[in-house]
Amino acid sequence: MKVTDLQVIPFSIPRKAFRNGKCLEATTVTQTLTKILTDQGAEGYYFGGHGHGDQDGMTADQINVLTGRLKQMLVGHDPFDREKFWHWMWVANIPENLLSVVDMTLWDLQARAFGVPVHKLLGGCRERVRAYGSTFPNMGSPEDYAAHALACKAEGYTHYKIHPYYFWDPETGQSDPGRPSHIEWDIRCCQAVRDAVGDHMVLSFDPWGTYRTYEDAFIVGRELERLGFYWYEHPMNEYRVGPYEKLARELTIPILSPEIAAGSIYTRFDWIARGASDMTRIDILRGGITGCIKMAAIAEAAGVKCEMHMAGFANLQILGATSEDVCTYYERGLLAPGVDYDTPQPYLEEICDPMDKAGYVTVPTEPGMGYKINWDYIEAHRIDR
Amino acid sequence: MKVTDLQVIPFSIPRKAFRNGKCLEATTVTQTLTKILTDQGAEGYYFGGHGHGDQDGMTADQINVLTGRLKQMLVGHDPFDREKFWHWMWVANIPENLLSVVDMTLWDLQARAFGVPVHKLLGGCRERVRAYGSTFPNMGSPEDYAAHALACKAEGYTHYKIHPYYFWDPETGQSDPGRPSHIEWDIRCCQAVRDAVGDHMVLSFDPWGTYRTYEDAFIVGRELERLGFYWYEHPMNEYRVGPYEKLARELTIPILSPEIAAGSIYTRFDWIARGASDMTRIDILRGGITGCIKMAAIAEAAGVKCEMHMAGFANLQILGATSEDVCTYYERGLLAPGVDYDTPQPYLEEICDPMDKAGYVTVPTEPGMGYKINWDYIEAHRIDR
Incomplete structure (x- = not known):
């Protein structure tokens, strides 16, 4: 051919x-x-x-x-x-x-x-994947996050991930380009969500690299540990690996990074070897399915989890071909109050990731990626x- | 299904x-x-x-x-x-x-x-692979090795690998269970082969873990460097990683190990991360095709070559799906004077690895592994x- x-x-x-x-x-x-x-x-x-x-x-x-x-x-x-x-x-x-x-x-x-389906070519491993609800950043007040987390819990989500406040002042509700992060508000948001959902829901946190100092990253991390969060994702910029090595050493909460660093498996191997990634992360636009599957192999060999970034058909195919002990979760989102996540785009007959009441998404079984296309x-x- | x-x-x-x-x-x-x-x-x-x-x-x-x-x-x-x-x-x-x-x-x-063919499911990468001739151990005198290496060169081989003397006394031609290695003879063998084939043939060396001291491994390694050998494989037992870290640090010739250590990708990731493998090695009986392909991904990410151990159909399928920059060679053998390597076993119509005059083996293109079975x-x- x-x-x-x-x-x-x-x-x-x-x-x-x-x-x-x-x-x-x-x-x-x-x-x-x-x-x-x-x-x-x-x-x-x-x-x-x-x-x-x-x-x-x-x-x-x-x-x-x-x-x-x-x-x-x-x-x-x-x-x-x-x-x-x-x-x-x-x-x-x-x-x-x-x-x-x-x-x-x-x-x-x-x-x-x-x-x-693609995952059966890769070698099937599972039919469904546990999802987490992943918020938009700047979703509102800490109380808005708390209410949204509760609504997600009621929908079946067992894991909720907060994207907190970036370049936005939660006090004024205004854009704040000079101030990338507001850690006191981020902490308040995490506290409000933990208070609302109780001790047993899995919670994670991703300030998306907006903490510009090691100290900010450390202070928030200690609070996340106190609140029993599961992972702490991409707190600082990912161009410098040294501060991540230090953070992974000093905090017990798993540091999940790099998220958006360029270089696919090459960069990520290096981070793991340097002890900078308690968990690693990659996505389908950083090497395609081939890159993600290679990364899952590296993570598996290293005994480090690889949590796939973002939602979509290809993500689900990859997750269908990996063990939950290597790639545990599917990122469902981004979500926010008023955002319609469950209606398919008009070029597709179905969304890729309807979630069941137990918080699982089923891996698409149609041939290929699983698209049902409205030509x-x-x-x-x-x-x- | x-x-x-x-x-x-x-x-x-x-x-x-x-x-x-x-x-x-x-x-x-x-x-x-x-x-x-x-x-x-x-x-x-x-x-x-x-x-x-x-x-x-x-x-x-x-x-x-x-x-x-x-x-x-x-x-x-x-x-x-x-x-x-x-x-x-x-x-x-x-x-x-x-x-x-x-x-x-x-x-x-x-x-x-x-x-x-399997390599097209894995994702094809190449149609032919450069082979090396891999000797039986205890093949005879250093002069016998030299003559065999020359014959291999004439056949088209561009790379020749010596398995030297194990549990056998090359002086007496007798089994010598109390003495696993004879490094002075191993060195003499390498010298004779290098002298015979000239400076440009790639030569490698595998004493198969029979050197029981770091000093033996080091002395032979220095001589291999002097003789311009390409890799130095599995000199010591592979249960202890520390001596390999030291050997990889002290010698410039690439140390190719572990060869036979148990634990597939898990062990081998660890060796790479510890700096004990200048090149890594795995084979199809240490995790199957899935394990070897995962290992190739790890090696690629680490910038470390992964040379596949042994000959066979599955090896060639794996090599057909990997880059020569990651897995360069195919091990053709074991060879020795008088050994008929080119007649197929009676249950197969063809051998997997006929070699052309340029020293390349073509990846089988029949469906599956490529067997042509005599049922x-x-x-x-x-x-x-």
């Missing part, structure tokens, strides 16, 4: 964003569908590739890399030669999200060609012709 | 062993074929599982574990759930070679079901009925 074409189809979708405590008015944004075609009719698909999971379409310049240089690499080659392309793209310094899109489209292609919607909303 | 049965078929094959400088008389030994069957007719096969690669059949007690406990684990489950079984078997402390047999039979099954031979030589 040979690749004959790579196409990226941009199309418009509605989006209601949530920002700084409020649901915004609906707007229209661009989603992208990447397609790889072959001489034998097999096709592979991937939605998104920019930003959060498979939710955000690629930009025009990113599309140009795919339909230019990357298409040229693929055409005439066997679409099952993923490992060859993966190495080629890393050496060629292709942006991580774009090489990830190619990798995932090829996984979808092979799994569709054989009529199985009519896509055709009717193409913005490239 | 569900597994319905696991069978192990023992059958007799001729074997001409080579030991202590001589080809022995032909004898008959037992090979085993492991079969996993499904309710949809798909079947998977694996030959061997004991000792060297896929060449040695399992013993009766090993067969009992497979047809007892492991069959019970598999029946009724999806044969594509390899990752689930892999974790189960490690936790259950199933012997590494037996869990490897299950894993590889399941890979063969899926690849056959989809009509592709009539197996049926006629079954020893279980």
Whole structure:
């Protein structure tokens, strides 16, 4: 089988964003569908590739890399030669999200060609994954977080993760670009949530690298330990590994990092070897399915958990092929009061991750990624012709 | 699809062993074929599982574990759930070679079901692999090694690996159980081979853990450096990691270890993290294809080569799915003067690894592992009925 074409189809979708405590008015944004075609009719698909999971379409310049240089690499080659392309793209310094899109489209292609979901090609491990509810940042007052956590608990979530206050002053409810974090408010938020949900709900915390000093990170970490939080994610910027080594040494709460550091498995191996990651983290736009599965192997060998970042179809396929002892949770979100997470995007018949009352999400069993695509919607909303 | 049965078929094959400088008389030994069957007719096969690669059949007690406990684990489950079984078997402390047999039979099954060679499921990376000629130990005098190395060079080999003298006195040509190694002879052997083949042939050296002191290992290593050898494999026993850390620090020649240490990826991650492995090594009976592919990912992330141990179909499938920058060579052997390596075993139509004049072996492209099985031979030589 040979690749004959790579196409990226941009199309418009509605989006209601949530920002700084409020649901915004609906707007229209661009989603992208990447397609790889072959001489034998097999096709592979991937939605998104920019930003959060498979939710955000690629930009025009990113599309140009795919339909230019990357298409040229693929055409005439066997679409099952993923490992060859993966190495080629890393050496060629292709942006991580774009090489990830190619990798995932090829996984979808092979799994569709054989009529199985991707996780059964990787080697199936489980049929469902425990989810956690992952909040938007700046969701409101500590009491708003507490009420939301309780609502999530009532829905079935057994684990709730707080993204606290970034570049936003929770006192005034105003944007605060000069002040990336407000640790006293972050602590108050964690306390309010713990008080509301009781001792037994799993809670985690991700200030997304906004603590600019080791001391801020340490003070909040000690409080999280006191409150019995499960993990402490990405407190400081991830360009410096030394402060993470120190934090992992000085705190007992597991430090979950790097979250967004570039360099996929290469960076993350280094962090583990240096003792900077009590738990590690990667996502499907930092090496694709191939990168995440390699990372799970590294984490398993090291005895370090690898918690997959973000939501989406590819995440679930990866989790379906990994043990809960290595990759325990699925990140369901981002959530906030008033955000409609459970209605599918109009280009899909179903969301990837309906959650049951026990707090589990079932790994999609459709061939490939598991998309049920509404082709009519896509055709009717193409913005490239 | 569900597994319905696991069978192990023992059958007799001729074997001409080579030991202590001589080809022995032909004898008959037992090979085993492991079969996993499904309710949809798909079947998977694996030959061997004991000792060297896929060449040695399992013993009766090993067969009992497979047809007892492991069959019970598999029946009724999806044969594509390899990752689930892999974790189960490690936790259950199933012997590494037996869990490897299950894993590889399941890979063969899926690849056959989809009509592709295993490496195309893993993600293809290359079509051919550079081979090295790997000698039997105790092959004769240093001059015998030198002549053999020259013959290998003439055949196309670009890399030659010496297994030197173990438990055998090269002076008397007699077995010498009280003296595991004779380093002065090992050095003489390496010198003779280097002199014979010239400066440009890649040479490696594997005393297979027979050096009982750090000092012996160090002295030989320094001489290998002087002779421009490429790697220095498994000089000391692999139960103690500390001496390997020291040797890797003190010598510049890459230390390739652990070779035979138990514990698959878990042990090997630890060695890399401790700086004890300049290069790492694993084989298909220490975790199956799944274990080797995980190990290649770890090695790639660490920037450490992973040289696959032993010859065989599964090795070639793994190498077909890895980069030469991670797993460079294929071990072709064991070889010695008078050993017929190129005639297939009677249960196979072809050997897995014919080598071309440039010293490359082509990755098999038949579905599954790539076996071309002579079923009539197996049926006629079954020893279980």
